[in-house]
Amino acid sequence: MIFSLLVYGAPHSHQAAESAYRFAVSALNQGHGIHRIFFYGDGVHNGSALASPPQDECDLPARWQALAEQHELDLVVCIAAAVRRGVLDANEALRYEKPAHNLRAGFELSGLGQLAEAAIQSDRLITFGA
């Protein structure tokens, strides 16, 4: 089965993001495909390169990146939700004249159309944290 995931919760604030990650790992281990993982609302913080949790806590953004590299996952962060919350890539930092950018490698900023497309192309869209 082809899944897409919608992640609406930030790491550390809600269990939702961790649950989404565990779902993704389980689905892949069972031979299912993941078309896209879309980060919306506070879920955009999953794509931060600057999150720095204590060493004995899970670094979810880093684990998303590693999972994406391992399975060639499409990790898309909603651009409108992200720039509002200060998650920017180099292009957006330039556009808004900000001094830095912090979107983690393995993630990309794109529009809500990517969520609609994911829902259309996948057998199931599963939401975490809305």
Added chain:
Amino acid sequence: MSKSKSFLIISRRPPYGSSHARDALDTALTTAVFEQPVAILFQGDGVYQLLSGQEPGGVRQKNLSATLSALPMYDIDRLYVCARAMAQRGLDQNDLVLPVEVLDDAGIAGLIRNHDVVMNF
């Protein structure tokens, strides 16, 4: 896009206080731009989104009613509200900014069953 699916957006949060209501509407509008049939169900405190006379300027929020009024222009004209949520909050259709269809619990179950993609906000 070759495939077409019917979308049901379920909006359960009040219009202000969190980004859920606006995100639900933005998702509905974007999906409609992709030429997919979209319906919206307002449930729980989500029915407050439809109240007329909203003045959110006092809490520095944009008025959601303007976006709601644009829904028919995007061919989103299937709007549903939960009868129980309306009754619990003492609301009737005259309090709302748009014409909606009121559904009881069985009607809501049927609505969910009849859509390919159901998204909750």
